[in-house]
Amino acid sequence: MSDNSSFGSTVKFGHNVKTLFRWTGSTYRLVWKEFIIYTMAYIGLSIVYDFALDDDGKKGFEDISAYCSKYTSSLPIILLLGFFTSTSMQRWFSLVHSMPGTTRVIASFVMSIKEGQPEGYQIVEQYSRWIVLGWALTFRLICKPLKRVFPTLVSLENAGLLLPHERLQLESEIASNHPIVVVQWNLALLKRCNRQGMFMDFSDYQRNQDNLMTFKKSCGDTIKFAAKNIPFALIQAVTITVYSYGLASLMARQLTDEHTPTSFTIRYFPVLNAFQYFLYYLWLQFGRLAAYPFSDDENDIDIKRLLQAHVDDAVRWQSLYSSPGLTEQIVSHSLHNSSHEWMVNSFTLVRSKVWLKLIRLNQKNLACPKAQRGLISEPLANGNNQESALM
Template sequence: MQFSGKPQVLRRVSQVPSVLAFSQTAPDANRFGESIRILLRWKGSVYKAIWKDLLVYYALYYLLTILHNFVLGDDGKKAFMVLAKYCLRNSNSINLMIMLSFFTSTALQRLFTVQTMIPGTAKVITFYVMSLKPNLPEGPIIVEQFARWTVIAWILTFRVVCKPLRTMFPNMISLQVAGIIREKERLILERVETEHNTTPRALVVIDWMILLLKETSIHNRFTEKSNHLKSLDVVMSFKKSCGNTIKFATKNIPYALIQAAIIVVYTYGLMTLMARNFDDADSAGFMTGIVNYFPIIPSLQFFVFLVWLNFGRIAVNPFGTDEDDIDVNLLLETHIQDSYRLANLYTQDLESVFGAMPQKQYNEAPSS
């Protein structure tokens, strides 16, 4: 397959490490110390996601402590103690479990739906290549055309939902410069937008693929007439996956739900900042005073709820820039390389790969 400007495309996406560098295997449960190793992991960890929030939390907590101990007068300290006792009594009245359970379950269900409908290009290209009659003079050309349009449709789908890919290809001209689309194709796709056509550009390219299937059938290039409808079914499944990806990724979880979860968690955090048990500190003395200066339990509860909230927020957008998000740039490199390999299957056979095969000698043997 010959993308024009093939080196430019691969050079831009080759900055992403290989698939093996990103491969993650599940930890072995029976290995001694594996749980400790997981807890101490920094990359992609919850600590890396929320350490700034916890830093601000402790800074505010000790700032309030200094304010009470060294800045406020007697009347101010009494008002501070009244507010602290009020927050202590009511800090557990906020039912965070129900709110966060609903939010994270909704986000995870949506994440699973998006991941299962991510379109792939290999099946579409392979089915078309294998459906054609062998040794057609124009075969390599139409195979290249079909495979390239398949990759273009995939790219245009994920430009809608993935910010990193939009940054790499901000407009149609950038796609032409990278050698992915040709000038005439760019003009047609740009015209779609100027004519205020609401059809996603990816679906326009898939329409081109359907027309190519029609032309292939008209010129009797399929090995069997039924291959036309079979190939059409595969392309329509690909189109549905592209359309669903755009629909689900752009129709996000309502901001009101995300805002409600954020407000509840941070409201709880603010209440635990003020919550202090001054009565027990006066009666129990030193140890309770230490507990008030080091809010282990309140901060641990806030830590757990904050982790839960951030996990849900990461699941809301699986195509972002977080370390646990789907690496669309890496997927792009994979699909481009797959399109080269699969398109080249049209002009290859086993003999060109392995040399003379035993089954060929058997097939050529004279029958008795």
């Protein structure tokens, strides 16, 4: 038992060390340039103080250093950073939860269309394409990397997400209304399918309509959260505060006598000053990343990869209607050759774990004083009732 625990502790320690020295997506990648600039400026000021100033200059330098020290202690930097970061993270969570998904709305439509319809595959393909198109048009409004991939509606047409006559109609609308227009196309397609009796059940029309309106609401919420960004004045105020603290901390350093053991370290290695400042700087960077998560940074949401994933999912759901033979063969073969050994093995595993727990409880019961044996529940404390407790 102790060997297993020590092995688990070793693995956990190794994982923590690996995480600590990871470069991709790390805090080191966010601050390494600024850290080099800060260190060079700090050492440069130390060289100026030690070798370029006379006694009167050093006296003035020390006065400025003392003034900067009082200035840094009076800044409400923690209050501003806390408010800014909490606001950014709340907005980030709201934005992530409001992001639309395509799987539910496409899968519900595919599974509700009757098989063998004359235009069944074309309708399923068009419905799925319009859902993915609405998703792409939504994030094209708020995501600059996706905007660079599809700068115009012609680029969407070249990618196969848009047809020429559809592009002409979208060009007559403003860009912010493009996702709504595509949803209207799908609503008209649902009405046509209902009029032609293509749904398996009379309730499928209403259910698909509800899913489509939920998709529309998610697209609208995503645009709303991205458009109503955090006020620029707040970001500017926090940025000025952090950078002014960093500039002041270059001078607000403790000047020691030349013969103290730590004088060289304090003058030429800004360990404590840099550590405190870059904690604030990282806090600011996290707030900025959360305020706009659709950029090109590796910590941002990869919208281009998400779009490709939605396209792949749509193609798979279309194949479930167009060529269901392979899937039906797998289901039929599994039904006729089903194995229940997994159930027996799982029950045996659970039963063995329960017995081990009962044995340990009985061992604790034997080790307990007589006055404390009543604390153990009766079915588990009584060895004759172990089978009834298991059941």
